[in-house]
Amino acid sequence: MAEETASAALTLKDIAREAGVSLATVDRVLHNRPGVRPDTVRRVQEIIARNAFQPHVAAAELARGRARRFAFVMPVGANPFMLQIKAYLGEMSAWLSARRLAVEMVITDVFDPSVLAASLEELAGSEYDGVAVVALDHPSVRAAINDLVDGGIKVVTLVSDVPSSRRHHYVGIDNIAAGRTAGALIGRLVGQRSGKIAIIAGSQGLRDHAERIFGFNQVMASEFSHLDILPLLEGRDEDDRSQQLISRLLGRHPDIIGLYNVGAGTQGVATALTEAGRDKQIVFIAHDLTAMTRRLLLQGTLDVAISQNPGHEARAAVRVLLSLARNEPILSEQEKIRIDILMRDNLP
Amino acid sequence: MAEETASAALTLKDIAREAGVSLATVDRVLHNRPGVRPDTVRRVQEIIARNAFQPHVAAAELARGRARRFAFVMPVGANPFMLQIKAYLGEMSAWLSARRLAVEMVITDVFDPSVLAASLEELAGSEYDGVAVVALDHPSVRAAINDLVDGGIKVVTLVSDVPSSRRHHYVGIDNIAAGRTAGALIGRLVGQRSGKIAIIAGSQGLRDHAERIFGFNQVMASEFSHLDILPLLEGRDEDDRSQQLISRLLGRHPDIIGLYNVGAGTQGVATALTEAGRDKQIVFIAHDLTAMTRRLLLQGTLDVAISQNPGHEARAAVRVLLSLARNEPILSEQEKIRIDILMRDNLP
DNA sequence: CTCAAAATGAGTTGCGCCCCTCAAAACGCC
DNA sequence: GGCGTTTTGAGGGGCGCAACTCATTTTGAG
Numbered sequence: 001m002a003e004e005t006a007s008a009a010l011t012l013k014d015i016a017r018e019a020g021v022s023l024a025t026v027d028r029v030l031h032n033r034p035g036v037r038p039d040t041v042r043r044v045q046e047i048i049a050r051n052a053f054q055p056h057v058a059a060a061e062l063a064r065g066r067a068r069r070f071a072f073v074m075p076v077g078a079n080p081f082m083l084q085i086k087a088y089l090g091e092m093s094a095w096l097s098a099r100r101l102a103v104e105m106v107i108t109d110v111f112d113p114s115v116l117a118a119s120l121e122e123l124a125g126s127e128y129d130g131v132a133v134v135a136l137d138h139p140s141v142r143a144a145i146n147d148l149v150d151g152g153i154k155v156v157t158l159v160s161d162v163p164s165s166r167r168h169h170y171v172g173i174d175n176i177a178a179g180r181t182a183g184a185l186i187g188r189l190v191g192q193r194s195g196k197i198a199i200i201a202g203s204q205g206l207r208d209h210a211e212r213i214f215g216f217n218q219v220m221a222s223e224f225s226h227l228d229i230l231p232l233l234e235g236r237d238e239d240d241r242s243q244q245l246i247s248r249l250l251g252r253h254p255d256i257i258g259l260y261n262v263g264a265g266t267q268g269v270a271t272a273l274t275e276a277g278r279d280k281q282i283v284f285i286a287h288d289l290t291a292m293t294r295r296l297l298l299q300g301t302l303d304v305a306i307s308q309n310p311g312h313e314a315r316a317a318v319r320v321l322l323s324l325a326r327n328e329p330i331l332s333e334q335e336k337i338r339i340d341i342l343m344r345d346n347l348p
Numbered sequence: 349m350a351e352e353t354a355s356a357a358l359t360l361k362d363i364a365r366e367a368g369v370s371l372a373t374v375d376r377v378l379h380n381r382p383g384v385r386p387d388t389v390r391r392v393q394e395i396i397a398r399n400a401f402q403p404h405v406a407a408a409e410l411a412r413g414r415a416r417r418f419a420f421v422m423p424v425g426a427n428p429f430m431l432q433i434k435a436y437l438g439e440m441s442a443w444l445s446a447r448r449l450a451v452e453m454v455i456t457d458v459f460d461p462s463v464l465a466a467s468l469e470e471l472a473g474s475e476y477d478g479v480a481v482v483a484l485d486h487p488s489v490r491a492a493i494n495d496l497v498d499g500g501i502k503v504v505t506l507v508s509d510v511p512s513s514r515r516h517h518y519v520g521i522d523n524i525a526a527g528r529t530a531g532a533l534i535g536r537l538v539g540q541r542s543g544k545i546a547i548i549a550g551s552q553g554l555r556d557h558a559e560r561i562f563g564f565n566q567v568m569a570s571e572f573s574h575l576d577i578l579p580l581l582e583g584r585d586e587d588d589r590s591q592q593l594i595s596r597l598l599g600r601h602p603d604i605i606g607l608y609n610v611g612a613g614t615q616g617v618a619t620a621l622t623e624a625g626r627d628k629q630i631v632f633i634a635h636d637l638t639a640m641t642r643r644l645l646l647q648g649t650l651d652v653a654i655s656q657n658p659g660h661e662a663r664a665a666v667r668v669l670l671s672l673a674r675n676e677p678i679l680s681e682q683e684k685i686r687i688d689i690l691m692r693d694n695l696p
Numbered sequence: 697c698t699c700a701a702a703a704t705g706a707g708t709t710g711c712g713c714c715c716c717t718c719a720a721a722a723c724g725c726c
Numbered sequence: 727g728g729c730g731t732t733t734t735g736a737g738g739g740g741c742g743c744a745a746c747t748c749a750t751t752t753t754g755a756g
Contacts, residue, residue, distance in 0.1 A: 009415055009448055011711095022734065022737095023737090024737090025735080052442070055713070058712080062740095062742065062743090063712075063741055064715090067357055088681070094402055098402035098403065099405055100357050100404060177693055181691065181693040181694040184692065215693075311681045315679070329442055331663070334660070339694040340688070341688075341689035341691070341694060342689075343689070345563075346525060346687040348684060360742070369704075369705085370707095371707095372705065372746095373704060379744080383702070384702095384703070403742080403743070409711090410744095411710080411742075411744040412743085412745090413745090
């Protein structure tokens, strides 16, 4: 009727006894400290593995004394997505302090590689155990990340990755897949109709935007080649500019049936659509769930919001940094960020 | 540049000093133990609140000595969704044992109210700190749950809720919203076409199925009233039976354009569709992500899988039970289970 | 004011581990 | 065999709290 899933509670002392060594030696092996003969190391490790021994995290955490400090390197300005991440970190404050974890924000211009790299270099000397960074993929940033890693600091890239660096983990979505998802949804939702598809991004220079565009075009070319994709517009993630660009575009093309906004500025695009009176005829897909996109979804202007859960990203980044600092395995399933497809009826 | 998010690390001793009482009194207040005058209680609590004091969980966990034991009451048989939940619990075993948590499976016939109630009553006397149960909503089950709660055991309903009981938490999705989502997707994906929509469930008697059907019909009636919904079929979650029912239905109705499978038996439905050669013309929506539905999505037979993440549910149930046992606040955002819309391009 | 009951203080022990010191033993080299 | 070096043992202090005992003080009812 009842099956055990967890084993008994061994302690370091049990391991020491079974291996026929002292506590000190087990401790040395466990923490890769020098001064133990290779075959003693092997023997102890084998006993640990055979018994699936896990040091009691609570005891370890308590014994270590000093609190762990993590830095979150985030962009300046009022980017709503980043503000949400900060807000969720704030919601965790009780959770964090009960675990004696300190999370500090480091605000910097993450879009300027040299400024970002300098900010990261500053952290290298400091007392941080881990750093989460919204990173631009640039050689100097990559070097700064590698320096942090070499200094023994755990590094997680957040939202935007630097795959060529030696960062320990990336917390964010696969943006190519997100673009593919947007393409597939537009293609499916326009149905039998034929016409033109508009696409607007913040800038092609941003890695995440470029990847989404790539994935989008990939799907459109291979599966919906009968649809006519208009040249990419760049709205710089600004509402006003996006609105103007889309208004003009709608004026010129009465046969637009789909519209994909890759970045921010969704409010501007929506206004242009509504003012033209074409918000119900055009399938409109954008990114991220905010109060604004939620409203647009509910009123039917926006058909789908593709979103990565900022709360999940914030918590995952903290958990991953903590697991890395503890040399614990990471629950990869848990920390993987999903591409959420949000429509009116499955809004969280 | 850097803003603090966490406060300094106070201890019980600091609180005692600031309140002008002894450690023993603070301890009594913290654990609601008797023998403290009301205004002393208030004074101490005020100091705790003012300093946002959080007892060090690691120290508390270590001091308490005995491990916590949780029971997961799950259905007998080879229900793939439940097997996934069990598998994910298995993946957590290192995480669990590092925290000295024991999770045990209690397999029972959750579809028979009296058997389920009896299984729950058995747990009431035992040493469990918490119970997660896939519950049938029935008066005797409700009573058994309430008995557990009265006995000081934390109770979480999993996947299927018993809202009328005094369970501490529900870990699962809103099935009405899931049905609405299915309806909205079918309505949108069939596009301009008109025709009939088929719907097959395991049984109308199952609460989750009934709720999904309700949500589905709601959306179809209000937003896609031009579509013709065929009478509900009951496939009993079996592949063979579902296949036969759908085959016959397809033969009788050449104008079916959409198909919603509310429960299991998706393989059977898919086979019927493929054999009739109509898998590409009919919009097919089903539930849950398994190896099988993943394959069907990739080959295009299945258009959308609506899913609740079983790994997330397993982990959330454990975390919620643990937080409840520790009298910690629950991160409700984190523990909320989302309705995932999975298409070929956003498969995890 | 008296006395029992209630409230509080003071202290102890132990949870399992980290991190440190120092001494003892084993080892390898010549 | 003697030497220095490496490896190992033994032990202790301390982390913050839970849970307990027992003595002492305060309180309120009569």
